[in-house]
Amino acid sequence: MKDEKRIYVWDIFVRIFHWVLVSCIFLNYFITEEGEKPHEIIGYVAAAFVVLRFFWGFFGSYYARFSTWLAGPGTVFRYLRYFKKRRIYMSHNPVAGWMMIFLMLCVIGLGxxxxxxxxxxxxxxxxVENLHNIIAxxxxxxxxxHVIGALYESYHEKQNLVAGMVHGYKKDLTK
Incomplete structure (x- = not known):
């Protein structure tokens, strides 16, 4: 087996943000009761973390910045057009980047x-209640x-991206 270089991609704030958001979404969708105080508090925590992540997207570490992983429409369409021969990205691929924006906007919409x-x-x-439920x-x-995509890309890249969101590292397969 050849020597594999690992790169620190997901900094501590991005990982905390990710798992706090996962927890908030899970709790509010499956556990808490709508209109109850815990549901409200968890929703506001989620929205606050998205606002913090927005700022971190401009001022955070290299791979956390939007400029590193948020691609324009042309790049997204090329990525999809040549999907079978797609290159590997150290951070989000062009489609995944827009999925992150979509999910964060949903959380803000819910808030x-x-x-x-x-x-x-x-x-x-x-x-308003109907809109809230539709957004959810x-x-x-x-x-x-997102989960299916992460699992699929883990298979495609032959690395565990979910584990990477715990320890922060990803194998450098961009060569």
Missing amino acids: ITGFMMGTDRFFGEEW NVMMAGVAI
Whole structure:
């Protein structure tokens, strides 16, 4: 077996962010009751972490920055067009980068609609509750796609990307 170089890709903040968000989403979707205080607090924690991650996307470590992994439309379409011959990225691939943005926007949308439901103006408004539920369900579909994609890419790259999100390292296969 040849010597494999490992690179520190996911810094401690990105990993904490990821697992806090996983926990918040799991708890609020499957465990807590809508409208109850724990559900609200967990939702606000998730939204706050997304806001922090947004700032970290500009000021954080190299692989945490949006400029490192957020690709333009042309790059995304080329990646999809040549999918069977795609190259390996140290951070997110072009599609995964946009999935991260999508999931973070869903969390923000849930935070906003959740907040709205607690205000006098929107309390009891059916459309706000429906929108909140739609965003939650669409986000969970995105989470499922994200998990399947991470497992598929782990197989394709022959490395455990989930473990990488625990210890922060990834094999350098970009050569």
